[in-house]
Amino acid sequence: MKFLLQRIAFYAFTAWAAITINFFIPRMIPGDPVTSLINRYQGQISTEALDSLYVLFGLDKDASMWSQYVDYWGQLFRGDLGLSFTFFPTPVASVLGQSLPWTVALVGITTFASFMIGTFLGVLAGWRRGSWIDGLLPATTFLSSIPYFWLGLIAIALFAGQGSFFPSSGGYEPGLVPSWDGEFISSAIRHSLLPAITILISSVSGWILGMRNMMITVASEDYITVAHAKGLSERRVMVGYAARNALLPNVAGFALSLGFIVGGTLLVEIVFSYPGIGFNLFQAVGSKDYPLMQGVFLVITLSVLVANLIADVAYLVLDPRTRKEG
Template sequence: MRFALRRAAFYLFTAWAAITINFLLPRMMKGDPISAYLQKNQGKISPEAVAALRTLFGLDTERTLWEQYIDYWKLLFSGDLGRSFSHGFSPVTDIIGTALPWTVGLVGLATVVSFILGTVVGAVIGWRRGRGSDAVIPVATFFSTVPYFWMGLIAIAVFSSALGWFPASHAYGKGTQPGLTPEFIGEVVYHGALPAITIVIASLGGWILGMRNMMITVLDEDYITVAQAKGLPDRVVVRTYAARNAMLPQLSSFALALGFIVGGTLVMELVFSYPGIGKLLLDATNAKDYPLMQGIFLVITLAVLAANILADIAYVILDPRARQMEA
C-alpha cells in the first residue's frame, strides 16, 4: 500500500504538470488558432464571429489566464478536448478516437510481437552464447540501423510492386465499406501486414541484444550456479532463474515503447499512407491546429504514464527484492 500510494502521488503530480504545460504551451507561442484560422479566411469572418470563436477555444481576452486554466480543467473532466478548426470544428475527441484504433492496433501489435520474439530469442542466444546462434545478432542489429523510411520503401518496392504480395498503402481497399465484417477485417489485416512486419524487423535487434547481454550478466550470478548444482533442468534454470531476472531491465524499455505506441510511428504512417495518430499529429502541426495538437499531446502523455504504472506493477511482481525494499 505504501508503494502504491507513493507511486500514485508521483504519477498524479506528473500528470498535473503535463496537463498544465499542455495548457500553457500554445498560449506562450506566437499566434493562436484563431489568428491562424483568420489568415486563411481573410475578410470572411465578422468581428462577432471572431469573438465567438475565441470564447469557443477558451482564448477570450476578457478572462484572465487563471480563469482560462480553470475552464480548461472543467472541460477535461467533462471529456471535452476542444474543437478542431482544420476538421470543420469537429470535436477533438471524435477525431482522435477515429485515428487512435488504427495506430494502437497496428503499432501496438507489432511492438508486443517484437518484444516477445526479441526477448525469447535473446534469452536463448544468451544461454547458448559462443555458438552459432550468435550470428543472429549482427543480422538483427543491421536491420535496426537501417533508416525506417528506407526499409519501408524497399519493402514496398519488393513485396508490393515487384511480387504483388501486399498492398502498398492505406488501411483497407478503396470502395470497401468499414464495419465489423469478416471481409473488412481481412482487408485491414492484409493491408497492415507489410507495415507491421517492417516495424517488427526494425525493432527486433534492440530487444535481442538487450536481453542477450542481460542473460550473460545474470548467468554469472551465484544463484544460477547453485541452481545448476542442484541438478535442475536447463529449462527451469533459464525460465525461473535466468530469464526472469534478465528481463527486468527490458520492462522499463517496453513500458516506454508501449506508451509511445499512442504517438504512432510517424514515418511508417507517411510511407504507407496509414491513417494513424502520428499522421494526424503531423497534419495538425502543418495546419497550426492547436486544439488538436493539445489533445494528441495529452493522450500521448497519459498513455506513457499509464504504461509506466503497469511497468512498475510488473517489476514489483517479478522481482521479490523490489517488494522487500518497498516494505
C-alpha cells in the same frame, strides 16, 4: 504501499505539469488558427462571427490566459477536448476515438510480437553463445539503428507500388466503410503489414540484446551451477532458473514500451499515411489545430505515465528488494 502512494503522487504532479505545458506551448506557436480555418474554407464572415469562433475554440482575445487555462481544465474534467480545426466541426474526442484503435492495433500487436520474439531469441542467444543465433545479432543491430521512418521509405520503394500486394499508404481500400465484415478486415490487415514489419524489424533487436546480456550475466551465478549439479535438464535450468531471473529488465522495459504504443511511431504513420494518432498530429500541426494537438499530446502523456506506473508495480511484484522501505 508507501512506495506505491509516493509514485502515484509523483505521476499525478507530472501529469499536471505535462497538461499545463500542453496548454501553453501551442499558444506560443506563431499564427492564427481561426484565420487559417476561415481562409481554408474561403469564407467571408463578420467581426461578430469571427469573435464567436475565437470564443468557441477557447481563444477568446478578451479573456486572459489564466481564465483560458482554468476553462481548459474544466473542459478536461468534463471529458471535452474541444472542436478540431482540421475536421471542423467534429469534436477532438471523436477524431481521437476513430484514430486511436488504428494505432493501438498496429503498434500494440507489433510491440508485443517484438517483445516475445526478441526475448525468446535473446534467451537462446545468451544460453547458447556462439550458435547461429549469435550470428543474427550484427544484422538485427544494424537494422535497429535505421530510423523507423527511413526503413518505412525503403520498404515502400522496394515492396509497394502498382500491382504490388502491399499498399503504400492508407489504412484500407478507398470506398470501403469501416466495419467488422471480412472484406474490410482483410483490407485493413493488408494495409498494416508493411508498417508492422517496419516496426517489428526496428524494435526486435533491442529485446534480443537486452535478454542475451542478462542471460550471460545470470548464467555465471552460483544457483545455476547448483541447478546443473542437481542433474536438472538443460531446458529446465535455462527456462526455470536463468530466463526467469534474467527476465525482470525486459518485463520492465516492456511495461514502459506500452506507454509509447500511442506516440512511439508517429513518423511511421506519417510515411504510410496510416490513419492513426501520428497522422492526426501531422495534420494538426499543419493546420495549427490547437485542440487536436493538445488532445494527441494528452493521450500520449497519460499513456506514458500509466505505463511507467505499471513498470513500478511490475518491479514491486517481481523484485522483493524494491518493497523495502528505507
